[in-house]
Amino acid sequence: MAVQRIAEGRRVLVVEDEMTIALMIEEMLLDLGAQVIGPESRLDAALRLAAEATLDAAILDVNIRGGNSYPVADILAERGIPFVFCSGYNDWALEERHRDRPRLNKPYSLMELENKVIQLLSALSN
Known part of the structure; x- marks a missing residue:
């Protein structure tokens, strides 16, 4: 039940261009009580949401349509919004x-x- 309180009403941006994965992430977030922003599969739309939307956290696939999500991560970092990268790459490739x-x-x-999402959202509560 504590998990539910941490995620309840939290707004989480999802940037993922593989629809099957995006749907699984969305379902998991909804089960936690979070509000899903997106999922976005295109860089231009993800950049707009990262800059303008009210967000508590984000889940970013590194490679998406239109490029990679590093510019999205830069905006989130500037805004102080925690995020997690999801990638098949090793550390050295980031x-x-x-x-x-x-x-x-x-x-x-x-x-x-x-x-990982619970960790990101728990940090906001501290």
Whole structure:
């Protein structure tokens, strides 16, 4: 029940261009009581949401249609919004400025993602 309170009403941006994965992430977030923003599969739309939407956290696939999500991450970081990268790349493949960010290696389980989202949202409550 504590998990539910942490995520209840929280707005989480999802940037993922694989529809099956995006739907699984969306369902997991809804089960936690979070409000899903997106999912967005295109860089231009993700940039707009990162800059303008009221957000509590974000889940970012590194490679998306139109490029990669690093510019989205830059905006979120400037705004102080926590996020997690989801990627099949090793640490060395991520841009250096983002190597210390929370990350999940693909393929990841929904439980791993849920735990990471709970960590991001719990940090907001502290």
